[in-house]
Amino acid sequence: MNKITLTILFSFCISVLSAQIVGTVTDDQGESLPFVNIYLEDSQEGTTTNGDGQYELDVLGSGAGLSASELTYTVVFQFIGYTTVRKEIKTKASLYKLDVTLTPETTSLDEVVVEAGVNPADRVIRATIASRKANLDKLSEYTARFYSRGVWQVKNAPEKFLGQEIGDMGGGLDSTRTGIIYLSETISDIAYQRPNNFSEKIVASKVSGDDNGFSFNTAIDANFSFYENTLELNTQLISPIGVNAFSYYKYKLIGTFYEQGKIINKIEVTPRRPKDRVFSGLIYIVEDAWQLYGVDLATNGEAIQVPFIESLNFKQNYKYDEDYQQWVKISQVIDFSFGFLGLKGDGRFTAGYSEYDFTPNFTKTSFTNEVLSFADEANKKDSLYWEEKRPVPLTLVESNDYLKKDSIQVIRKSQKYMDSIDTRSNKLRLIDPITGYSYTNSFKRWRFSYDGIFNSTSYNTVQGWNTATGINYFTWSDDDYSKTFYAFAKAGYGFSDDRLRYTAGFVRQFDRKKRAVLSVSGGVETKQFNASNPIPSSINTITSLFFERNYLKIYERSFVDVAYSQEVFNGLRLWGSVSYEDRKGLANTTDQTFYPKDDIEFTSNNPRDPQNLFPQDPTGVEDHAIVKTQVSTRINFGQKYYNYPTAKFNIPNDRFPTVFLTYEGGLAADEDRFNYTQLRASVRQGFNIGNKGRFNYNLTGGTFLNSASGASFIDYQHFNGNQTRVNLEGNNLNRFNLLPYYERSTNQNYFTAHAEHNFKGWILGKIPGINKLNFNLVAGAHVLSTQGNQPYTEYSIGLDNIGWGKFRFLRVDYVRSSGLGANDGAFVFGVSF
Secondary structure (H helix, E strand, O other): OOHHHHHHHHHHHHHHHEEEEEEEEEEOOOOEOOOOEEEEOOOOOEEEOOOOOEEEEEEEOOOEEEEOOEEEEEEEEEOOOEOOEEEEEEEOOOEEEOOEEEOEOOOEOOOOOOOOOOOHHHHHHHHHHHOHHHHHHHOOEEEEEEEEEEEEEEEOOOOEEOOEEOOOOOOOOOOOOOEEEEEEEEEEEEEEEOOOEEEEEEEEEEEOOEOOOOOOOOOHHHOOOOOOOEEEEOEEEEOOOOOOHHHOEEEEEEEEEEEOOEEEEEEEEEEOOOOOOOOEEEEEEEOOOOEEEEEEEEEOHHHHOOOOEEEEEEEEEEEEEOOOOEEEEEEEEEEEEEEEOOEEEEEEEEEEEEEEEOOOOOOOOOOOOEEEEEOOOHHHOOHHHHHHHOOOOOOHHHHHHHHHHHHHHHHHOOHHHHHHHHHHHOOOOOOHHHHEEEEEEOOOOEEEEEEOOHHHOEEEOOOEEEEEEEEEEEEEOOOOOOOEEEEEEEEEEEOOOOEEEEEEEEEEEOOOOOOOEEEEEEEEEEEEOOOOOOOOHHHHHHHHHHHOOOOOOEEEEEEEEEEEEEEEEOOEEEEEEEEEEEEEOOOOOOOOOOOOOOOOOOOOOOOOOOOOOOOOOOOOOOOEEEEEEEEEEEEEOOOEEEEOOOOEEEEOOOOOOEEEEEEEEEEEOOOHHHOEEEEEEEEEEEEEOOOOOEEEEEEEEEEEOOOOOOOOHHHOEOOOOOOOOEEOOOOOOOOOOOOOOOOOOEOOOEEEEEEEEEOOOOOHHHOOOHHHHOOEEEEEEEEEEEOOOOOEEEEEEEEEEEEEOOEEEEEEEEEEEEOOOOOEEEEEEEEOO
16 A cells, blocks of 8 residues: 555544544623633643634544544533533534533522531632641652643723833734734643653743744743642742631631532632732632632732732633543633833733643653753744644734734745835934943844943042943844854943043853853952942942042952853852952042031941051052952752753752852962962752741852952952941842941951841731731841951841832841840841842
8 A cells, every 4th residue: 555545544544533523612691701611521631712712622532433534522521610510422423513602500509518617618628638648749750741821912002101111012002002012822741750850841932923923822831739828929828728728818618519529629819918918709629529619719910929020810620531530620811901101001821731641650860950952943843833733722812913923934034124114213302422332233133232321420538430331242143142252342431530440351152052151351450358249339329428438448450350151060060260360459538428428438448447547548449450350150959940942041949058258369370468269168948838938048168278368358258238228129138237348358267147038028917907017027137257356247037029009129137236245226128129
């Protein structure tokens, strides 16, 4: 039998044994019902209605045969809140239209067993909680086929957002500035093994308006199970059937109904305290099995502490699997709405699960740290493929979005269109010489920019008023910025010290997989003694001019620096640099201040002698030259990652700490006494403690091997202090809130420990009245030990998530310190993003 004959025979068999059932599902008022689950009874063939209530159910040899060309199917229509409908059809056609009307479920309390003084809903919830672990075990490992669709749309979008023109958002906005700004679909094969093993291979990916794009819809991000005690959504939300659920929820039995001969309990879930990290809505539980039949639960941005999210709704539907005697999730819809600074919209992520296998026989090699990968040509599937494989049909709006954006994609990638857009954005404005200017050639992928002086003007007592400007050149290889090149030349001038300084260099990124980056730079510049730059120039400008407190301490270096970094292999990243530096000390040249005070004077620029007790050394630096070498590595144990075709995205892993190891050495070009060697190690980790918040710590220890007799103060280990009582960096795990900036700098052994716990509403959320503020209680401790000194300690208690409406980025701490002679206490104000 030749190939042509086989093809004809196969096509004939397909036409005889396959059919497509299509239709629309509405309610008893004639309104379309989105996301109704539709499947063939006793099979894994299934689909879901789209947002317009339409469905397409492809079947292949699944019916009971009546004749060689007629098959019988039993189609099940299941939707939370509505009575399940079963339709038996007989058809000879390859296309069968079946419209169905669902009626609201009729619940009854006749089957409810009521005990005196016992809430019948509580009885069901307690039994479900008792069975929670057993149900988790039944669903502890499986493989499945996964389908996802993500849609974001905005309404009445402003012309500008945060001062930047937002255009038509890739062609998504119409004349009313409303429309879809993101539409994407994926089909993938997934594997899961509780608690942390997950693998997903995307076999098909489609992004509206980008035929070369890869979707960011993933199964791991949609893997929400209400059988777990908590669900992580930026914070830990309590499941209504978690072990501590009764401390957070009240329950009411709305009624019961029958499904496949089983009693389904419909229970209303209400938070005991509305500002807790909780849900509200309905949960459906199967009597006796104590398994989930469905959930329809909502939360909001206050609960998850993402203020621009206004609402977040989870809808999950389950189907009974006879083979495994378990109700399994077959669909999930997450609806959300958002609004921030005039930009409003909503979105939906639809997920469908099919072809479950709960006995997958995993081995030790079944899972790796690669949790997401793409099949070859995954983003090159044509429309015929998607029409055949897409389990949920597109809505009319989604179809039009694909058609519109796919048609304008060619235009928008043309040189003519890109040049027209660039011509508009490249116009020179009157204020550009002050604020900066950028010229872009999008088609040829390069950009030239000029730095204005507005953002770089500051004041310090060494340079006085100083400003800087520069030119920059940036080019990229493709739309994914796989390879980039950046070159710069900058110049700065200090008006008081009458000194022009300049730097130039380039940065080359070779790829986005290993993040291989080479940088070369050189010139003359001022630097803070602490290379971590703990004192922002803007803060120092304010404290100097208004309060006569010049905390910034700087020196000058003429340098050439070469650095290279890359990820050697997954979990191990390496940095290396070599530099030549000619260092010179700088002294104060001005004492200008807006409000002179009789009892306060500017301090010296010598960080070791701020009170100028030794005026013969006003700079803190003995001029010298040195060659510095630094090699650092970061080790992320068990690091998991998304492997995109053009990039690699690492996923933070709370289970293991991150380790940093650093070697730093200096070889003096003129005097051996400036030679030094420092070894440093850090361990950092953050993890959630159930629903009780998140704990973070950072431990660092180091030693200088051969510098007891010298080393420049520049090369000492400096610690990030804070004398301004303001923290604008949002980092509390690498600084001391009350420590003077250079008080404990050392060239000997040292150890620091920072720890902080954010209770995320676990305490304040339970206090009536206070819980309405939605603040977070934060507690911290900080320790610094240096050789030959009494340990310095800080303890703090503070409030996070302070603000109003959607603006909640403020934080205040009360800090007590000891170890510098007298105990000290102060409030520290800051930001937290």
